[in-house]
Amino acid sequence: MRYGARRGLLLLTAALGAALGAIPAWGQNVSLAGSMGSDKALLMIDGQPRMLALGASSQGVTLRRLADGQAVVEVAGRSITLTLGAAPARVDGGGGGAKGGPAADSEIVLPIGPGGHFSGAGAINGAAVQFLVDTGATTIALSQGEANRIGLDWKRGKPALSATANGPVPVYIINLTSVRLGPVEVANVEAVVLPSDMPMVLLGNSFLGRFSMRRDGDVMRLAKKP
Helix, strand or coil: CCHHHHHHHHHHHHHHHHHHHHCCCCCCEEEEEEEECCCEEEEEECCEEEEEECCCEECCEEEEEEECCEEEEEECCEEEEEECCCCCEEEECCCCEEEECCCCCCEEEEEECHHHCEEEEEEECCEEEEEEECCCCCCEEEEHHHHHHCCCCHHHCEEEEEEECCEEEEEEEEEEEEEEECCEEEEEEEEEEECCCCCCEEECHHHHCCEEEEEECCEEEEEECC
16 A cells, blocks of 8 residues: 555544544433532543533533532533432433433442542432541431431430540431432431531441442542442
């Protein structure tokens, strides 16, 4: 093959590869797993984490807006609104836009936050809360104020004492009917209610113990055990 013909074939191959790379990925599951500040979102695209800044794209998905626990992404010229912690939206290649659907698997992906901590939106007994992963905590722990806000009847729990850096603290041990984080929900989870104020609900090992955990760069993956 002459050099000119070979060069032409290489250019044609490169152009074809670029064209294929620009084709939006139909039939993808896309969800909002977290955010960093007001201009970066952690998206899950077919189970793979992608941290995108506003205006950036990955696998045919472009992040357009991010605010109040929601992200607006654009796929093939259509806008799709994703809600933090909700089930993934599926991009439908038949022109139907995005459809809500079941989670692609039983995996939770959490982004790293300030101070190197991992947090995420979820729910306790159907009420929205913000969790902070605490692998050193035996159970889920929340304040009396937060328990009152979400309607837990914690005073009917079992009174106990919990050892803290400031000495023993009276707590109430309760059982949560359901705990959801991202797309995964777990039933019958033990928790303690403390008198002290806490900015988030501590996600301890009564929940985490049902998952296999591993860190993958700036995200934590929780895979539900069989």
